[in-house]
Structure formats: structure tokens, C-alpha cells
Amino acid sequence: TLALLWWKTAVGYHIYVPSFSDSNGDGTGDIPGIISRLPYLKSLGIDLIWLSPFYASPQHDMGYDISDYKSVHPPYGTVSDVQRLIDAAHQHGLKIIFDLVVNHTSHFHEWFTSSRSSKSSEKRDWYHWRPAKFDDDGKRMPPNNWMSVFGGSAWEWDEATEEYYLHIYLKEQPDLNWSNPELRKNVFNDAIRFWLDKGVDGFRIDTVCIYAKDTRFPDAEVTNPSSEFQLGRKYYADLDENFEYLKEMRGVLEEYKGRDLVMIGEYSGGTTPEIAKRYCGDGGSLDTGFHKQLLDLERTEVSKWVLREPSFELKRFMEIHSQWQGMTDGENGSWTTAYLENHDVARSISRFVDDSPQARIASAKLLAVLIATSSGSLFIYQGQEIGMTSMPKEWGIEEYKDSETTRYYQAVKAGGASGETLEYALSSIQKVARDHGRTPMQWDSSPNAGFTTALKPWMRVNDNYPDLNAHLQEQDPNSVLEFWRKILKIRKQYPGLFIAGKFEPIDLGSDEWRNKVGVYWKHDQQRPHDDTAESALVVLNFTPGEMSMDFLVEKISSGGECEFGALALQFSTNAESRSGVLGGYEARVY
Numbered sequence: 001t002l003a004l005l006w007w008k009t010a011v012g013y014h015i016y017v018p019s020f021s022d023s024n025g026d027g028t029g030d031i032p033g034i035i036s037r038l039p040y041l042k043s044l045g046i047d048l049i050w051l052s053p054f055y056a057s058p059q060h061d062m063g064y065d066i067s068d069y070k071s072v073h074p075p076y077g078t079v080s081d082v083q084r085l086i087d088a089a090h091q092h093g094l095k096i097i098f099d100l101v102v103n104h105t106s107h108f109h110e111w112f113t114s115s116r117s118s119k120s121s122e123k124r125d126w127y128h129w130r131p132a133k134f135d136d137d138g139k140r141m142p143p144n145n146w147m148s149v150f151g152g153s154a155w156e157w158d159e160a161t162e163e164y165y166l167h168i169y170l171k172e173q174p175d176l177n178w179s180n181p182e183l184r185k186n187v188f189n190d191a192i193r194f195w196l197d198k199g200v201d202g203f204r205i206d207t208v209c210i211y212a213k214d215t216r217f218p219d220a221e222v223t224n225p226s227s228e229f230q231l232g233r234k235y236y237a238d239l240d241e242n243f244e245y246l247k248e249m250r251g252v253l254e255e256y257k258g259r260d261l262v263m264i265g266e267y268s269g270g271t272t273p274e275i276a277k278r279y280c281g282d283g284g285s286l287d288t289g290f291h292k293q294l295l296d297l298e299r300t301e302v303s304k305w306v307l308r309e310p311s312f313e314l315k316r317f318m319e320i321h322s323q324w325q326g327m328t329d330g331e332n333g334s335w336t337t338a339y340l341e342n343h344d345v346a347r348s349i350s351r352f353v354d355d356s357p358q359a360r361i362a363s364a365k366l367l368a369v370l371i372a373t374s375s376g377s378l379f380i381y382q383g384q385e386i387g388m389t390s391m392p393k394e395w396g397i398e399e400y401k402d403s404e405t406t407r408y409y410q411a412v413k414a415g416g417a418s419g420e421t422l423e424y425a426l427s428s429i430q431k432v433a434r435d436h437g438r439t440p441m442q443w444d445s446s447p448n449a450g451f452t453t454a455l456k457p458w459m460r461v462n463d464n465y466p467d468l469n470a471h472l473q474e475q476d477p478n479s480v481l482e483f484w485r486k487i488l489k490i491r492k493q494y495p496g497l498f499i500a501g502k503f504e505p506i507d508l509g510s511d512e513w514r515n516k517v518g519v520y521w522k523h524d525q526q527r528p529h530d531d532t533a534e535s536a537l538v539v540l541n542f543t544p545g546e547m548s549m550d551f552l553v554e555k556i557s558s559g560g561e562c563e564f565g566a567l568a569l570q571f572s573t574n575a576e577s578r579s580g581v582l583g584g585y586e587a588r589v590y
């Protein structure tokens with residue numbers, strides 16, 4: 001049997017605190033609300049909760065701008081509520097990890113207010129301050145041409161001491177200077193030890209690749225001539241020092257003997273499987289990480305908002321997925337995660353399949369099979385287990401709350417961005433805004449989906465909640481929720497195949513086929529290629545139409561491994577599944 005560590009076999013569930021469950025009727029989700037839903041999570045079959053940031057924050061970036069690591073955003077509750085949550089999760093046999101956001105703080109964090117107050121502040125060097133440059137006309141310019149992830153310069157001028165500070169994200173999120181040992185010590189104490197002492201089981205580590213910066217701050221190459229500012233990633237992602245800082249961080253976790261803590265990093269957009277191996281393979285400090293390449297599927301080099309045409313191609317999706325699946329093959333001890341959604345993306349069935357009322361159930365099950373048969377640590381994002389969809393197209397821009405979205409919309413309106421029309425911008429927002437993943441959880445058919453008793457939740461509830469909610473699905477054996485419960489059990493029944501198996505895509509020959517159907521083997525690597533070795537064949541029809549399976553018979557038997565007819569059908573998402581004919585959006589496992 002496989003000796004898999006707990007965080008490898010665990011099914012994770014990602015909770016976005018403001019949108020999960022509101023216990024006190026103020027329209028915002030909270031910690032006591034989460035505690036009340038633990039039995040639901042337990043019944044789904046999960047083992048691990050990842051909680052989005054709940055710390056004190058002025059909420060310029062939904063809590064990814066922290067003003068005090070050791071206290072809780074009041075609408076979410078108190079430190080003792082969080083303590084109760086940790087204990088209650090443990091009583092339910094669940095592990096729980098927190099979001100660790102330490103590349104930057106809020107500009108309201110005491111560290112920053114002190115740092116900005118004077119050049120001689122003892123915390124001055126805890127952030128990156130640089131004098132202005134001047135152009136030929138004597139105009140004041142930022143120290144270099146780096147672009148902020150959310151648009152515009154990555155530097156903000158500060159009148160108080162007449163210098164610029166660095167912010168890779170919003171100007172309300174100044175970057176910490178990790179090269180300062182005093183700063184690191186304080187991060188470890190406040191953001192890490194404080195919560196480990198309370199019993200948390202580890203961290204999802206935000207923006208884990210970019211703590212170290214090239215503090216000479218060279219200009220980035222001009223890759224987008226239409227923009228004043230350029231991607232400086234080369235000078236702040238995956239630098240050697242970054243690996244050293246993470247080693248130090250790991251050391252802090254190692255102080256907690258016998259706790260078996262986990263560190264799961266959030267990689268950056270440029271992190272390839274090769275780079276990821278350096279983070280989580282032998283000698284690396286992370287256990288595993290979330291790669292971003294499927295989240296970024298639609299975007300082009302120009303920006304997040306200028307989309308590829310067509311925006312989704314199954315072929316590309318499967319190529320990227322299969323590269324990352326290769327990380328679990330045992331080589332150099334590396335490991336990956338398997339996930340399709342988080343709080344930074346639109347809903348997967350809306351992005352990849354069909355979220356119309358007739359097709360959304362089949363679509364959700366199709367994607368459930370894909371990800372639940374994939375190797376790695378599996379993560380489900382809240383609402384994915386009931387097949388929640390992106391926001392309706394009819395909703396106006398006022399329903400979008402994310403500062404990334406609103407900044408972009410305003411920039412286009414003002415004639416900025418990369419020259420898109422407002423119409424294009426809106427259609428792009430309707431596809432890829434982060435807001436789509438942030439609408440409140442749909443619990444039942446009561447007003448506002450039972451998320452809150454308030455008249456107006458902080459974000460509008462999707463109009464489809466009367467027909468799409470957890471309560472309805474609990475009573476329906478054919479629901480998406482019931483399907484997830486079932487498939488999670490099957491995943492755990494065959495860990496060698498589904499959790500740690502070798503992923504071997506089957507080449508369907510032409511791009512036309514590759515864009516219609518996904519087919520792959522999972523092989524048990526513990527007993528490779530002897531007579532007892534187990535393999536599973538997964539077949540996913542991404543088109544609405546039926547198709548004959550003849551195309552596949554040829555492909556799978558050409559390897560000489562087996563005859564298609566000899567394979568036993570383990571299960572299908574389609575109750576009327578017929579041999580030889582693949583139904584529309586049907587997924588099968590042999």
C-alpha cells in the first residue's frame with residue numbers, strides 16, 4: 001500500500017470567508033457561520049479546510065491587505081472565534097490551514113505607518129523605499145518601469161518623506177523588504193507562530209515566489225510597447241534568496257515537533273513545473289503548490305483582460321494539466337495540487353463547459369471526474385461541489401466589487417488600458433473577472449440562498465439559487481453534490497490510481513479530436529506494468545453531442561495493452577450510459 005502523507009491524500013475545501021455563511025445577519029460571511037457548516041463539510045467527505053484571509057484589514061483587496069496579523073476583521077469575528085473554529089474542525093477530524101499573506105501588508109499596518117513616517121524610522125527598511133528619478137524635462141519618475149499586477153506603476157510616491165515605495169499589487173499593499181532580518185523575525189512571530197500556537201495545521205502561502213527582489217531595481221525589458229510599464233517578474237520571481245527565505249520559514253514550522261504541518265505555496269504566473277520542483281521537490285521547502293497556468297488559460301501576453309480567441313481550447317487545457325500531473329511521478333519527491341477553482345477565477349463550468357440550465361449538471365459532473373481522477377492534493381472551492389456558475393451576463397458593472405475589476409473598467413473608460421473598447425472590456429469582465437468566484441454560497445431556496453438573513457448581502461447572490469443550492473441537492477441522488485460525495489469515495493478507494501497514479505494522456509491524433517474529448521490513463525505506480533498493475537481509463541466528452549466510441553477503440557488498442565471491449569466500466573456520469581456511444585458531456589471511468 002502507498003505510504004502517502006496526510007496532505008497528499010486529503011481532500012481540501014477552500015472557504016472564502018466573506019461569501020460562505022453569515023451567522024449574524026450583517027450580509028457578510030463570518031467565522032461562526034463556518035463553524036455551523038462543519039457537519040456539511042464533513043458529510044461531503046473532505047479532510048482539510050483552507051481559509052481565505054480573515055485578519056484585520058481595510059479590505060482594499062478583500063483581506064489580502066492585512067493591517068494586523070494577530071487580530072480578526074471584526075465583521076468576521078474575533079480571535080477567540082477563530083480558536084473555536086480550529087478546535088471544532090479538529091473535533092470533526094478535519095485539518096485546517098490559513099492563508100499566509102506576507103509579501104506585503106496593508107498600508108495601514110503599523111509597520112508601514114511607522115516606516116513611512118520618517119527616513120530614520122527603525123522600520124524604514126522593512127519596506128522598499130527609493131528616491132525619484134527625473135526625466136530630461138525634470139519630471140519626477142518612479143525608480144523603474146515595473147508594472148503593478150493590478151495595472152499602473154509598481155511604485156507610489158509618498159509625500160511624507162518624498163520617496164517612492166514598491167507595491168507589486170495595489171498601492172494599498174506595500175511590499176515588505178524580506179532582505180531585512182528584523183522584518184523576517186517579526187513576520188515569523190506575528191503571522192506564523194501566533195497561529196501555530198493556536199493549533200492551525202499549516203498555511204496556503206500567498207505569492208510564495210516573490211519575496212526576494214533584485215534590490216538594484218533594474219528596468220524590465222519592454223515586452224508591451226503600448227504600455228508605459230512592464231512586467232518585472234524576472235527581477236522579483238524565483239530569485240535564489242527566495243529559496244533561502246522559505247528555508248527559514250520552514251525552520252519555524254519545524255519548531256513544532258510532531259505536528260506534521262503543511263506548507264502549500266501559491267506559485268506565480270511564470271512558474272513552470274521545472275521551477276516548481278525546486279520549491280517542493282527534494283531540498284525544497286514547500287510541500288506542494290498551486291500553479292496558475294490553468295487559471296491564466298484565457299489571458300494573452302498583453303493582459304489578463306485581453307483574451308485569446310477562442311478563449312478555451314480543451315487541447316491546451318489538457319496539455320498544461322498533463323505537464324503538472326507529471327510532477328507526481330515520484331521523480332525528485334515533488335508533488336502537485338489538483339484544482340480548478342479558487343477565489344481568483346470565474347467558475348469552471350462557465351469557463352470550460354456549459355453553464356446553461358440544461359447542461360450545467362452534466363458539465364459539473366464532467367469536471368468533477370476530471371479533477372477527482374487527477375493526481376495530487378485535491379482542492380474543491382466552495383460552491384464547486386454544487387456546480388455554481390459565474391454571474392449572469394445581464395448583471396451590470398455595479399455588481400462587480402473586486403478592485404482589480406473596477407480599476408480595469410475605470411481605466412478603459414478613461415481611455416487607458418491597452419486600447420480596448422468599453423464593450424470589449426465588459427465582455428471580458430463577464431468572462432474572467434475574479435468576482436464570478438466570489439458570489440455568496442447557495443445554501444437553500446430561501447431569500448439570498450440562506451447565505452444571510454440581511455436584505456442585502458455584500459455581493460449579490462446568483463439569480464439561479466432557487467434551482468441550484470446545497471439543500472435541494474442533498475435530497476436528489478442525481479445531484480452534483482451527491483456525485484461529488486460518491487466520486488471522492490472512489491478516489492480514496494484507489495489512491496494508487498487516482499491520488500498518486502501516473503497520468504498518461506492518450507493522443508487522439510487530430511486537433512479536432514483533442515478539442516472535443518479528453519482521454520487519459522491513470523496507472524498505479526506502486527506496481528508498475530506487471531500483471532497485477534491496475535490502470536484506469538478516463539474518457540471525457542466536452543461536446544454536447546453523442547459520439548460513437550470507435551475513434552477510441554483504435555487509439556487505446558494500438559498500444560497493444562488491451563482490447564477496449566475487455567475493459568470494465570467502473571462508472572459513468574450518465575445514468576443511461578450505453579456501450580459504444582458516448583453521451584453529450586458524459587464522463588466515464590473504465
Ligand code: TEU
Nearest residue numbers: 061064101149169206207304344404434
Ligand atoms: O494572488 C496572486 C496573484 O498573482 C494574483 O495577482 C492573480 O494573478 C490575480 O488574482 C489574477 O487576477 C494572490 C491572491 O490569491 C489574490 O486574491 C490577491 O489579490 C493577491 O495574491 C495579492 O495578495
